[in-house]
Amino acid sequence: MKKEGGRVIMNIKIDYLDIGEVSFPEFLAIQSKLVEERKNELIPDTIVIGQFQACYSIGGTVKNIGDDFKSKTLLSQKNGHWHYNDIPIFLASRGGRTTYHDEQQFNIIPIFRLDDLSPSWLIDTIAKISINMLAGLGFKAERKLYDNKFSGISLNNLYVGNIGVLIKLFSVSCFGISLNMNADLNNFNAIYPCGFRDPGVIVGNIMPKNDLSSKKEQIIETLKKECSLIKKNKSPIF
16 A cells, blocks of 8 residues: 555455457447446446457447458448458447457456546556566567557567557446457458558467467466556556
8 A cells, every 4th residue: 555646545456257258249238337337336446358259340530431441342231230251340439440359369358447547547557467467478578559659569579469448437447458369360461450551560469379268267367466466546556
């Protein structure tokens, strides 16, 4: 425990919810419910852990569905929903642009009340816990700034983690970071990931030789260890 600006700073209580493998719409429904509960202080700060079934999600800064797809010929509408090469596309209100998800990504979604803390505190904290978690698993990742504005996680010069968040009413956060553990990189090749046109930005995997399910328990335990050190002060000091 310490004091900052007259207030007591201490490690925060965090609940964890592993939602397993779900569709993106199922995740959005779960997230919406948790945000409402956190807003009304029915639950403590919560970190949602899970994997999404194969899909593309498009952030709020994209004007047109196809803006970040390299080819428009495989875009189609089926039953009123957009697809790319039969992979569904969903709109997300988070920051950032277009990315791909599948069951071999590890998603960390903080449902936190930020109160007087800034969005940059949240992004810094997500990056810090992700890097420390990966270090605990034996991977030396680092935070990298792409296009001088978008934070991502880099491992061996490969783009392995993208951060996109949203701060709702009452300063409750949602969305978070997607870490490519052993994702299908072919589906990233169809897009400019997160809108990056720079050919030097190459998407990669953290553990390409391992199925996520074989390591998930270890990953979660390492994540919990790192998150137990989070303090709600002005900078993410652990």
